[in-house]
Amino acid sequence: MRIALFEPEIAGNVGAILRLSACLGAAVDLVEPMGFAWDDRRVRRTAMDYIDHVTITRHADFEAFRSTIGASRLVLFTTKSEQSPYTFTFRPDDILLFGKESAGVPVDVSDICDARLRIPMRPQVRSMNLATSAALALGEALRQTDALPD
Template sequence: MRIALFEPEIAGNVGAILRLGACLGADVDLIEPMGFEWDDRRVRRAAMDYIDHVTITRHADFDAFRSAIGSRRLVLFTTKSTQSAYEFDFTADDVLLFGKESAGVPAAVADICDARIRIPLRPQVRSLNLATSAALALGEALRQTGTLPSV
């Protein structure tokens, strides 16, 4: 299982997701450009020493990322979907894609994804924080596929 971030804008979110990947055993793909410098201290502060326990791959752009993941299924998490993440059948080699905090992904990227799903929310709110969304999504995907780390 992999988490992919499309042009992330907030260093702290990336750091938190790197820590999530380290703790739950998911590799993290960062699709550039990012809205901050890679050596931003906020990334390391949020990831803490866990950053050394996650495999991070940076991609120059979406095309480079798409080439790198090959035929793996690309599952986009978006507020523009009606398919619930809790009614979706994940597979162990899925790539969970999340868009940039301010705008998600462009239509051209959404169109080539294999699936578009959402985390159900109350109607009076718009969206969750990126790191929170990634945690809920990865947890459900790992639960479904039986690949959660053992305690």
């Protein structure tokens, strides 16, 4: 399973997702441009030495990333959906896509996704932190596919 981050803007979020992915065994795709320099020390500070235990692939743009998908499904997590990840059936080769913190993904990217899911939350709030959303999504996807590490 892979996590893909579309044009992430906050180094700390990326670092936290790298650490999450190292712990749970998911690869991470970073779709550029990013809102920070890749050598930003905040990424390493958040990911710590876990960064050495995760497969990271950087892509120049969305089309470059898309060329690596193959037969995998692209599953977008968005506030603009009604379907819950808890009623969706994940597959082991799914790619969990998350948009940039300030704006999500553009409509043309959303339109090509195989599924669009929204993590349920109280109506008084708009969205969760990116790293928190990724943790909930990846945990559920791995649970469903019996792929959680021992």
